[in-house]
Structures are given as C-alpha cells and as structure tokens.
Amino acid sequence: MLALDVGRLVGGGVRMLAWATAAERPGPAFATLEGDPLARIGDPAVYRVRVHNRGPEASRLEIVLRGESTDRRPAAFEARWTATLEPDGAADWWIRSRWQGDVEMLAERPAAAASPWLPYPAGRWTVAAHLHGPDGREHDRLVIGGAFSS
Numbered sequence: 001m002l003a004l005d006v007g008r009l010v011g012g013g014v015r016m017l018a019w020a021t022a023a024e025r026p027g028p029a030f031a032t033l034e035g036d037p038l039a040r041i042g043d044p045a046v047y048r049v050r051v052h053n054r055g056p057e058a059s060r061l062e063i064v065l066r067g068e069s070t071d072r073r074p075a076a077f078e079a080r081w082t083a084t085l086e087p088d089g090a091a092d093w094w095i096r097s098r099w100q101g102d103v104e105m106l107a108e109r110p111a112a113a114a115s116p117w118l119p120y121p122a123g124r125w126t127v128a129a130h131l132h133g134p135d136g137r138e139h140d141r142l143v144i145g146g147a148f149s150s
Contacts, residue, residue, distance in 0.1 A: 027055040028085060030142045032092075033129045037146035041075050041099045046110050049129050050092045053085035060084045061139075062132040065095055065103075070124040075099040075148070099125070099148075123148040 032050035039045040047067075053059050062082050069075045077097040085091060094106040124147050131140040 027139065028053045028059045028061055028131060028133070029140045030129055030131060031090065033127065033142040033144050035127060035144060035146070038149050039099060039125060039146060040149050041073075044096050044098055046094055046096045046106070047127055048092060048094050048109075050090060051083070051085060051131060052090040053087060056087050058084055058086050058089075060134050063093070064130040064132070065127065066130070067097060067099065067125060067127045069099075069148070070126055070145070073123050073148070075123075075125065077101060077103050079103040079105065081105065 028051055030050070031052040032048060035047035036045060047065065049063060049065060051061065051063065060082065061084070062080065065079045067075075067077045077099060079095050079097075081093070083091055092109075094109055096104045096106055096110065124145060126143055126145045128141060128143045130138055133139050
C-alpha cells in the first residue's frame with residue numbers, strides 16, 4: 001500500500017514538473033473560473049469566466065460552461081457563447097443559474113449575495129468551462145466543484 005502511495009506521489013510530482021517547465025502556448029486560454037462553493041437548487045448562483053488571448057492574432061472562440069451534479073441529481077445547466085478576443089486581450093463573463101436548467105448571461109458583475117451556507121450538504125456539483133477554437137478543437141478546460149446545501 002505504501003509503495004502505491006509513493007508511486008502516485010512521484011508520478012504526480014513528475015507531471016507537475018513537466019507542466020511547470022513546458023513552453024508557454026501562445027493563444028487563448030482560461031484565466032479564471034470561479035463561483036461560490038455552496039449552491040442551493042432553486043436559488044441563483046453566479047459563476048465568473050475570464051479568458052485571455054496570449055496570441056499575436058485575434059481569436060474567435062466558443063466558450064461552453066456546463067454545471068452538473070456529481071451524484072445523479074437532475075440539477076444541471078449549460079451556457080454556450082462565442083467571442084472574439086484581440087491579441088493580448090481578455091474578457092470576463094458572469095453567468096447566473098438556479099441549477100434548474102436555466103442560464104442567464106449578466107451584462108455586468110452582480111452585487112455580492114449572501115452565501116446559502118447551511119451545515120447540511122446535500123450533494124456535490126462541478127462546473128466545467130471548455131474553450132473551443134474556430135476549428136472546433138478544445139483548447140483549454142477548467143473545472144471547479146462545490147456542494148449543494150439543503
């Protein structure tokens with residue numbers, strides 16, 4: 001058992017070093033994906049996505065933000081939109097959902113809302129952001145997770 005743990009630790013360290021020393025890829029990439037770690041189905045939850053174009057040319061992108069329950073609950077949402085980022089440009093978007101299939105793109109950063117914290121978690125969730133280029137290939141992906149409260 002200890003050998004397995006040590007093997008996983010060493011493997012993770014090697015992957016981390018390979019990632020840290022790899023040459024920077026020019027072009028668009030996610031800079032931020034954030035949201036409150038607790039959500040209640042039926043109450044609005046807001047997620048922020050920030051994309052940065054590190055490339056020398058403008059990039060037309062498709063961004064997909066998908067929220068899913070990790071424990072087979074019906075709670076889910078999906079937002080898709082396209083954007084063009086200029087060279088060395090960045091853009092932020094705020095998306096609101098009640099985790100009931102609804103999605104609302106907000107024009108500006110929303111006012112801070114009280115967290116729906118309760119001591120009883122009622123499941124887990126993930127939100128994944130996917131960045132697709134004009135060729136349809138996925139260029140980048142970020143995933144965050146949290147818990148539903150009851």
